[in-house]
Amino acid sequence: MIKGFIFDFDGTIIDTETAWYYAFREAYQEYGVELTLAHYSTCIGTSLNSFNPYEYLMTDLNLPIDKEEFRIAVQQRHSELMEKEAIRPGILEFLNSAKEANLKLGLASSSSKAWVEKHLELLDIQDYFECIRTSDDVARVKPDPELYVQTLEFLDLAPSDAVAIEDSPNGSKAAAAAGMHCVVIPNELTRYLEFDVPHHKTDSLSSLDFEHVVTRKIFS
Known part of the structure; x- marks a missing residue:
């Protein structure tokens, strides 16, 4: 039986990532530059070290x-695009089912603590999570497993006793590197990306049988 779940935040709980891509793509178009998904995807779910969309036009294209x-x-x-977004389907139901089953809940995000806590409060779901780990807590963000390792340690969970809920290839790689099963719920943006580590993929948590996840049936 699974004893806990660790959620990613951006793109998983609420789709902030698609809005970022559209905002950057529109800004690039004003300068006659096409920002492809292939190029932008290198910074989804991780740091901006490999590709910084804020600086690329200046530093690389001068x-x-x-x-x-x-x-x-x-x-x-x-911010304008995010006004159309809401918590993703099935998330609240899944969180409530986990609470009712007395399972542990954590959150592991490559974003900053201020960003994550701000949006958790706006969504009024901050109290669901016993442990929140962000880029402020680690030396390396996803796809490095450190965020998951720290969250597992705080929750006193073995990797085999927890399931990660992710939306991006970098997130699923981090979960796999931490030794965890992973459920991937791609959003409008990440559904076009390639996931190359083992995972269970579904359009939304609403499509999953909670008991099948807890008993690991979906991973067998």
Whole structure:
């Protein structure tokens, strides 16, 4: 029997990632540059070290752009797009089922603590999670497993006793590297990406039988 679940945040609980891509893509188009999903996907679910969409036009293409104005414009557009977003289907039901079953719940995100806590409060779901680990807590974010390892240790769970809930290839790689089973619920953006580690994939948590997850039937 599974004893706990560890959720990713961005793109998994609420789809912030698709809005970021659209906001950046629109901003790039203003300078005649196409931002492909293949290029942008390298920073989904991880740090901006491999590709920083805020700086690429300036540092790699040498375009004369005011960095701060560009950042503000992208973030404003992201906020506008996020007004249409809500908590993803099945998330609340799954959290409530886990609580009723007395299972442990954690959250492991490559985003900052301030970002995650802000949105958890807006969604009013912060109290579900016994442990929250973010980029503020680790030296390396996903696909490194450190976020999951720390969360497992805090919850006193063995990797085999917990399931990760993810949406991105980097997240699923981190879960696999931590020795965990993983349920992937791709969003509008990540459904086009390649997942190359073992996982169970579904369109939403609403489509899953909770008992089949807890008893590991979906992984057999």
